[in-house]
Amino acid sequence: MEHETFVETVSDRTDSDSDAATDATRAVLTTLGERLSEDQAHDLASQLPGEFSDHFTEGESGQRFSEEEFISRVDQRMETVDLTGERATTAVLGTLLEAVDESERAAVVDQFEHYGFEELLSETNTEVDVTDRTPRER
Numbered sequence: 001m002e003h004e005t006f007v008e009t010v011s012d013r014t015d016s017d018s019d020a021a022t023d024a025t026r027a028v029l030t031t032l033g034e035r036l037s038e039d040q041a042h043d044l045a046s047q048l049p050g051e052f053s054d055h056f057t058e059g060e061s062g063q064r065f066s067e068e069e070f071i072s073r074v075d076q077r078m079e080t081v082d083l084t085g086e087r088a089t090t091a092v093l094g095t096l097l098e099a100v101d102e103s104e105r106a107a108v109v110d111q112f113e114h115y116g117f118e119e120l121l122s123e124t125n126t127e128v129d130v131t132d133r134t135p136r137e138r
Contacts, residue, residue, distance in 0.1 A: 066116070
């Protein structure tokens with residue numbers, strides 16, 4: 001998925017302008033990069049437009065924190081006041097899951113389930129079915 005398409009999709013999902021969608025994307029990807037392992041963050045970043053890949057390495061990877069803390073970090077990073085951290089997170093994660101290939105999508109879903117982030121996954125409003133996978137994909 002190209003940069004403009006990614007931002008446009010986030011913008012549509014959040015009913016916000018492109019500046020707010022770009023801000024939300026930066027905040028969510030930076031936080032995601034902190035939560036994932038360094039290898040997982042690198043693998044995911046390699047499938048996104050170059051402008052986004054740097055966000056995955058802005059913080060220290062492999063940190064342990066809750067779903068609530070994830071959303072709180074996104075809230076703190078966003079400069080826009082028009083979006084909540086939860087709304088930004090679900091929009092960006094949904095777009096991310098649609099933008100990456102199946103194996104990377106399965107890896108992200110597995111990690112989020114392992115972290116106990118099922119609620120965020122269920123709220124992504126993505127057309128990607130994250131619950132109906134074969135055991136091999138899990």
